[in-house]
Amino acid sequence: MATYEIDGVVFDLARTYSDVTGIEWTWSGRWTAAGEPIMRTVSGFLPLPDVYRWHGPLIAIPEPVTGRQMRAVFGADFLASQAAGYVESPESWAARVLGGVA
Structure with missing residues (x-):
């Protein structure tokens, strides 16, 4: 380098x-x-x-995101969290944060 x-x-x-x-x-x-x-x-x-x-x-200039980085973010742990209901949908986020106004 x-x-x-x-x-x-x-x-x-x-x-x-x-x-x-x-x-x-x-x-x-x-x-x-x-x-x-x-x-x-x-x-x-x-x-x-x-x-x-x-x-x-x-x-x-930021370097492009690699496939490995994307898999680390959206990997099995993320998918398991989403399946368990720990990840909010945009609608539930709007209801919680914006009082239901989307």
Whole structure:
């Protein structure tokens, strides 16, 4: 895993980042002569410190949910809880929380 640190913030270069305007930046796999990672976007390339200063803060784009994660959430335990009646239907939730107004 390649990382790069700026001002105490560690960037995982395998991740995609969004700047404040929503433009996505990914590492190009290249480095400057000064050892800075070169980031790319649809409009070109910039060293990560420049992207950080001029377009930051940078926000890591969430990684997609995997099938394994979905199975862990909606696995046998969830289904057993639902079958036992521990999981509310949207209608019963509305009746409890909203006083029956859905």
